[in-house]
Amino acid sequence: MFRPVARGGMAELTAPGVSTELTGRRVRLRPLREEDFEAWQEVRTRCRDWLLPWEPRPASAPYPPEDRQSFATRCAMRERERQLGTGFAFGIFAGPRFVGEVNLSSVQRGPFQNAYVGYWMDQMQAGRSYVPEACVLLFRFAFEDLGLHRLQISIIPRNRPSRRVAQKLWLRGEGIALRYLEIDGKWEDHVRYAITSEEWTERRERYQRQWLSEQSAF
Numbered sequence: 389m390f391r392p393v394a395r396g397g398m399a400e401l402t403a404p405g406v407s408t409e410l411t412g413r414r415v416r417l418r419p420l421r422e423e424d425f426e427a428w429q430e431v432r433t434r435c436r437d438w439l440l441p442w443e444p445r446p447a448s449a450p451y452p453p454e455d456r457q458s459f460a461t462r463c464a465m466r467e468r469e470r471q472l473g474t475g476f477a478f479g480i481f482a483g484p485r486f487v488g489e490v491n492l493s494s495v496q497r498g499p500f501q502n503a504y505v506g507y508w509m510d511q512m513q514a515g516r517s518y519v520p521e522a523c524v525l526l527f528r529f530a531f532e533d534l535g536l537h538r539l540q541i542s543i544i545p546r547n548r549p550s551r552r553v554a555q556k557l558w559l560r561g562e563g564i565a566l567r568y569l570e571i572d573g574k575w576e577d578h579v580r581y582a583i584t585s586e587e588w589t590e591r592r593e594r595y596q597r598q599w600l601s602e603q604s605a606f
């Protein structure tokens with residue numbers, strides 16, 4: 389049974405089905421629920437052209453459905469992943485406002501202890517460093533609560549805003565993987581970035597000071 393260690397600043401996740409909430413300086417992360425549908429759909433609809441060029445989608449596949457029922461199914465699937473310990477998806481909230489999503493996916497245990505990080509932000513809220521702050525919360529959760537060893541982020545080389553996020557987070561580049569993921573119908577090369585638990589521990593205070601304390605630069 390999956391039982392992450394409860395810790396200050398985070399609501400306990402002591403049993404499957406109990407939500408996790410991560411609180412930063414300006415953003416709060418929590419799993420999306422059915423009642424978030426209107427806010428989520430408003431952002432997704434308004435930001436469609438902003439988001440779709442960067443999202444995994446096979447060629448000629450229709451746009452993913454964004455109706456209430458599909459959203460409810462998605463929330464239930466994410467909750468199941470959380471219970472199984474295979475994925476941890478969060479909505480990003482700035483105050484009460486839903487502004488984006490960040491997630492850990494394909495959590496692998498055994499000798500790998502790895503997960504992949506993905507994120508997106510409402511176009512109207514871009515440029516406020518909300519995603520880097522959310523990532524630091526997610527890193528802390530992944531390394532200190534889940535006990536993972538490695539997190540990876542893969543980014544299309546021309547996605548400058550996202551690569552800037554990787555730079556702000558002091559992630560280590562591990563080279564380019566050719567035709568790595570099918571994004572918006574095309575097999576795209578990706579720059580692979582990573583951070584390990586050793587690097588997290590080494591830089592923990594710096595992350596805390598820069599991104600989470602009241603005196604942060606952002």
Ligand SMILES: CC(C)(COP(=O)(O)OP(=O)(O)OC[C@H]1O[C@@H](n2cnc3c(N)ncnc32)[C@H](O)[C@@H]1OP(=O)(O)O)[C@@H](O)C(=O)NCCC(=O)NCCS
Nearest residue numbers: 438439442507508509514515516517518519543549550552
């Ligand atoms: C990449 C993304 C998640 C960054 O989130 P964010 O919260 O805006 O991150 P930041 O505020 O740290 O901005 C990162 C960089 O984006 C650029 N940027 C800022 N505002 C922008 C805007 N309105 N439009 C385009 N780029 C912008 C800036 O270069 C910024 O760097 P700076 O802070 O040094 O100026 C967001 O741009 C996004 O959702 N893009 C579309 C989907 C996507 O690319 N997802 C990630 C796939 S790997």
